[in-house]
Amino acid sequence: MDPTTPGGVPPTWHPWVLGLATLVSGIVFIYALWPKWQVLRRAQPDSRLDRPAARILHTLKVAFAQSKMFKDRNAGWMHAFIFWGFLVLLLRAAEFFLIGFFPKLEAPAWLDAPRHLYYAVKDGFVVLVTAACLYALHRRLVVKPKRLNLSGEGILILVLILVIMLSDMVYEGARQVLLPDTASAWSWLGYLVAQSGLSGMSRPALETMQAVGYWSHVLAILFFLDLLPRSKHFHVITSIPNVFFSPVTPGNQLHRMDFEDEDQESFGVNVIEEFSWKKLLDLHTCTECGRCDVFCPALNSQKPLSPKQFTIDLRDHLNARTPQLLKAEPEPGPAVMGSVILDETVWSCTTCGACEEECPVMIEYVNKMIDLRRGMVLMESRFPKELNDAFKSLETHSNPWGFPGTSRADWAASLDVPQWDKNNPTEYLYFPGCNGAFDNRGKTVAASVVKTLKAAGVSFSILGNREGCTGDPARRLGNEYLFDMLATHNAETFKEEGVVKVVTHCPHCFNSFKNEYPEYGVHLEVIHHSQLFADLLKNGRLKLQPTDDKVVYHDSCYMGRHNKEYEAPRQLLAAAVLSGSLKEVETSRERGTCCGAGGGRFLLEENTGTRMSHNRVDELMQTEPETIAVSCPFCVLMIEDALKAKNLNEKVRVRDISEMIVEKQ
Known part of the structure; x- marks a missing residue:
């Protein structure tokens, strides 16, 4: 057998x-x-x-x-x-x-x-x-x-x-x-x-x-x-x-804090156990593949931030703390900031989301960075000294630069823009934001938006001095209490005025209204100016005369990666320039490189390494453009400054898509 x-x-x-x-x-x-x-x-x-x-x-x-x-x-x-x-x-x-x-x-x-x-x-x-x-x-x-x-x-x-x-x-x-x-x-x-x-x-x-x-x-x-x-x-x-368990909706999964909860002893993340279970699961899931590092604008400009090392350091600390965390009464652990993660590491982040876009296992980085900033700002009042004036200005004047709130509508004085009337509302409320209201370069973008809306016969108006900062820079910089105050004020205004549709040319305002204000009881139909203009073009309400300028488009992080809008601005540009004149740089769309302004970084100095905006300009210049087109007012500022620093401002100009449309009408 x-x-x-x-x-x-x-x-x-x-x-x-x-x-x-x-x-x-x-x-x-x-x-x-x-x-x-x-x-x-x-x-x-x-x-x-x-x-x-x-x-x-x-x-x-x-x-x-x-x-x-x-x-x-x-x-x-x-x-x-x-x-x-x-x-x-x-x-x-x-x-x-x-x-x-x-x-x-x-x-x-x-x-x-x-x-x-x-x-x-x-x-x-x-x-x-x-x-x-x-x-x-x-x-x-x-x-x-x-x-x-x-x-x-x-x-x-x-x-x-x-x-x-x-x-x-x-x-x-x-x-x-x-x-x-x-x-x-x-x-x-x-x-x-x-x-x-x-x-x-x-x-x-x-x-x-x-x-x-x-x-x-x-x-x-x-x-x-x-x-x-x-x-x-x-x-x-x-x-x-x-x-x-990763996000299936846009935004950074940042949620409103209850500052009236008397039992709440700590805000933000100060020790490792204050992270949510999903964020701890992220730490265990890191494959150490380093894809996040390849496209991080901070790391690529020699800042002390490696998303991969950030995750590894937190994971190793979590593993070391695990025996204590399992005790009935664990001994207090060391603060994450200072002992595990350097302050400079967290403040280097632009919250652009490039690391999250590349991660093959959907690890979230941005909300952890902001959680740690919240812990430093809210519990220790520890933050870069440049932010002192910005926080005070946001609190008292509802803008980060200290301009009086009573001058917020001055930008529109010569443009004959109607003020919002809740008894006779227009179809859209145009929200220019702090940059459009106070920054000289931003004002020209806002004026171009107004002229284009008028040319297309769009019914719109503005809040004028009743408008306030969305709070985006405060939230991204960790001052959640200040964001809560600003968002609450705006939400009450929107509800009182009966606002339903909002147009904004700032992706940061767009993101706040669309993804974060619903927690404040406001559910708006939020439209970026590129989206509205693309729809007007499709419906024949905008007529453009194309030119042969060589144009390269720079994607905004908060419209692109954070809100998945890549096509609308390209549709507009395709109609504004002759065939073949619109160029694409390799690092575009979901791999577009941050200009360096996000996460409140436009309020901070870059004292280490090269400037992120300079790196971005080097990438864009590979296409030998005559015009760099953008759809974010902060990108305009950062890229223009970089061109000046490189003595390229006479050769290349930066235009918001609204400015290009006005020029081509």
Whole structure:
């Protein structure tokens, strides 16, 4: 009688050995996983279960289809093959354990066809995963991309995956020689191994080879499992949930604070446990791939901010604090700022969202930066000295530059702009914002918007001196109390005046009204001037005369990445210039580089490295433009200053799209 069972496993492979190994591995795995799970359960709440259908679709696209991985094509295919192979080979791993626990178990005949098909697909992925791991080792050991940290842990994981793949080949090849009646063209990889190197071996040697293949496979799987919660590869477990719980609506998931809650002892984040569970899950999910660093405008201008290192430092601190956090009465931990993260790191962030756009596992960075700023500003009054006057001006004059609020409407004095009348409202309220009302360059943009609206016959008016700052710079700089005061005032004004539709040319105002004011009971139809003008052009209410100026468009972070509007300004520019005259720089759309003004940075000096706006101008100048078109008043200021500093202001001009439209009418 053939001593080998139908599964190809000698009955002397004692199932209890596998059972003991699996039990020990399971205990070791749970021992490492349980504390992390408990810390997440005890963390601050964060509502992330809205719009479940959208979350599922987003998870299928980003996590399972690996859509964001392909932003870096070669590395993307490498990781995607490993991930998809992991999913396909889960069934193969289950089969190995079934064979070990039940050596004499025979599969029913009706499973033959699907099993053969699975084997064919499985073998394909074994080859793809093997090739991907070899490529990954080549990248880490030979190419050494700057964004990757060379670590023994990463090499070990890749070697383990290779062991799992190679042991599958060896096991299957030996099985097909031992049981030639079960050999099948469907298991083509095992057949190739059997014919190329094993067919001439003796039966005892083949049984030994099969045993080596089997035990190498299952033990490598168990060891790999136990490494996951102890390494950066914990993301294998956390990445899919992290994608599912990531935002499915625009904005930075910043929420209103209850300053009247007498039980609230702390505001913002001062110690690691004050982060929400989702933000702590982010820390465990970081793959250390460094994609966030590649497009960070702060890091690329030599500021002390690496989004990757920021996350790693917080994660390591969280892991170190975990034993204390699990105690009934944990000892107070060190403040995050100063001991874990440098102040300069947090203040370098422009909140542009480039890091979040690149992250393949949907880690959120901006809201953590703002949480930490909130902790410093609200609990310690610790912030750059340049912000003292800005905060005072926002509080007393509702603008960051100290202009009296009674002069807010002066910009429109010669433009014959009607004031909003709630008893006879216009279709739109035009909201020029602080820049449009007080900055000389911003006033010209506001005037162009007004002239264009009039030329198109749009019914609009302004609030004049009743308008106030949206509070965007205060919130991004961590002064949530001041933002709350400004937003509350504006919200009350909108409700009292019956405002429904708002047009703004400032993406920061747009973002606040659209994504943050609903928490203040105001649900506006918010329209950026590029969107309204594009609609007017489509409907024939705007007529443009195209010119042959060479134009390159600079995407605003808060209209682009934060609100996914890329097409409207391009539609306008396509009509304003001759075919072929509109250029695109490589770093555009979702990869557009920040001008350096966001996150309240326009109020702060850049004392370290090069200026972010200078870097952006260098990128834009690669297209040799005559005009740099923008759709944000702060981008206008930053890019114009950079052109002057580089003595390019006589050669290249900066125009808001509204100014270009006025010129072309």
